[in-house]
Amino acid sequence: MHRSSLSRIVFIGAMICAGLGPIAAHAQQPSAAAVALARDVIAMKGAAGMTEPLVRGVIETVKNSFVPTNPNLTRELNDVATALHKELDGKSSEVLDQMARAYAARFTEQELKDLLVFYKTPLGQKFTREEPNAIEDGLNRARQWAEAFGDTVMARMRSEMQKKGHQL
Numbered sequence: 439m440h441r442s443s444l445s446r447i448v449f450i451g452a453m454i455c456a457g458l459g460p461i462a463a464h465a466q467q468p469s470a471a472a473v474a475l476a477r478d479v480i481a482m483k484g485a486a487g488m489t490e491p492l493v494r495g496v497i498e499t500v501k502n503s504f505v506p507t508n509p510n511l512t513r514e515l516n517d518v519a520t521a522l523h524k525e526l527d528g529k530s531s532e533v534l535d536q537m538a539r540a541y542a543a544r545f546t547e548q549e550l551k552d553l554l555v556f557y558k559t560p561l562g563q564k565f566t567r568e569e570p571n572a573i574e575d576g577l578n579r580a581r582q583w584a585e586a587f588g589d590t591v592m593a594r595m596r597s598e599m600q601k602k603g604h605q606l
């Protein structure tokens with residue numbers, strides 16, 4: 439698998455986790471009830487709709503990693519990928535289980551119950567709808583800031599090096 443493709447998959451997974459909300463620093467061993475509650479919380483946040491593309495993306499990325507070196511096998515690779523999509527479709531449930539365990543390890547059962555109550559409120563539903571857009575907007579703003587800051591640092595670096603007699 440190409441490193442950039444794998445990085446994209448990992449990034450998508452990280453964004454899913456980041457989009458699910460704040461997580462406390464100290465983990466604890468979760469009970470089965472806490473895991474079930476956590477699964478309900480992440481389901482309320484719409485995580486199920488985000489995990490399926492992750493599973494599909496892994497299959498397509500692996501398939502596409504074989505195509506450049508085996509272009510004559512493209513049709514067969516597509517056939518295998520289609521079969522794997524059908525066979526492994528339920529794997530997104532495993533992703534949800536892992537995410538639920540992460541939440542259940544960091545929140546008490548009562549906190550998870552409180553989160554469920556919150557996500558059922560109009561504000562909680564709005565938060566669920568708007569959080570992905572806010573995250574995307576925030577990341578775009580951070581990128582724009584970093585680019586502008588980079589330009590500032592570059593100009594300053596050039597200026598300081600010019601004072602030392604060096605042209606960059």
